[in-house]
Amino acid sequence: MYPVKNKLKKLQLAAALGATIALPAMAQTSVQVTGLVDTYVGSLKYSGDSGRTSVVDSGGMTTSWIGFKGTEDLGGGLKAKFNLTSFFRSNTGATGRFDGNETMFSRDANVGLTGNFGAVSLGRDLAPNFLPSILFNPFGDSFKLSPLILHMDVPWFNASGWTNSVAGDTGWSNEIIYTTPDFAGLKANFHYQFGEQAGNNGKNNIGANVLYFHGPLALTAYYQRVKVNNPLELSPGNVQPATNIPLPSGMMAARQSNWFLGATYDLTVAKLFATYDQTSHDIDLKDKTLQLGTSIPLGQGAVLASWANTKRSGAAVGESLKRNTASLGYDYNMSKRTDLYAVYMYDKITEQTVGNSVAFGIRHRF
Secondary structure, eight states, rough: HHHHHHHHHHHHHHHHHHHHHHHHHHHHHHEEEEEEEEEEEEEETTTTTTTTEEEEEEESSSSSSSEEEEEEEETTTTTEEEEEEEEETTTTBBBBTTOOOOTTTTSSEEEEEEETTEEEEEEEEOOOHHHHHHHTSTTTTTTTHHHHHHHHOOOOSSSSOOSSSSSSSSSSEEEEEOOOOOBBTTTEEEEEEOOOTTTTGGGEEEEEEEEEEEEEEEEEEEEEEEEEEEEOOOTTTTTGGOOOOOOOOOOOOOEEEEEEEEEEEEEEEEEEEEEEEEESSSSSSSEEEEEEEEEEETEEEEEEEEEEEEEESSSSTTEEEEEEEEEEEEEEEESSEEEEEEEEEEEEESOOOOOOEEEEEEEEOO
């Protein structure tokens, strides 16, 4: 009996010591369930629509998403990180941003390392255009109400036939990103997306952005060169981005170059926003977009205003086209994680009907 008891005590002691040793290691690892739910009630009419649509819809100010992220301290200032996040539509519970975007982790699916050298990420992650565009307009990443984002990223499947000016989506699959350390408020990201087609290395996408934050001033710029339909990201209606550009001459864009400049300045009584970007293709087709905006603190929230103007020209579209979109709203913070918003938007494309939309929504972060 005694040997058995002694052996049992030794096993218990070993288990206790093992748990004691493991606790500090476990304390260095963190995994979070995180996300955002945004739902709004609205009456929508974009330029070119034949009539008005009343909706309860998802993603008025931010596309709803849920997922997991985590880090592990590897010692010596080195950390491992991962992100697995998925878009969903809070009005129906459907996955993805739209029909045909059903990939489980279409927002993020990446793993990487961070340290004194900066950071490296592998997998599906942000495109070069995303952070500069959402951080330098007062409506952020609203794909329904931000004039700049609507012009850059959202195609219209109505009578206007207006397509998004920036090709390649806001997230890239099969991607490597290197992020530099922070140099007194200045940071850069270098993006490379593999085409993954044997014997055809010309279908790879490439880009970079820089972000500078110092006191009230912030500056940004990006450049990207993409194959318009690579990889084959599906847009609403299962139409490939390369095929929804209305080109009367029958020409088809295959490659696009895009550069962007942005600035903000916080006057305390108001924050000012300005951006300018330009796209060009391997055919005669060019877009130039100017955006001006402001965010004015008021009570427990802020008044938001933004205007974007895009001029589309070139033989591919014949007569030059223009689009003007303006939004005015109020975002009220109920807490650090929950806000209410109300927005009015005006939209007009050359030779198309005028659009007027209103939206009232609630957004919660967790």
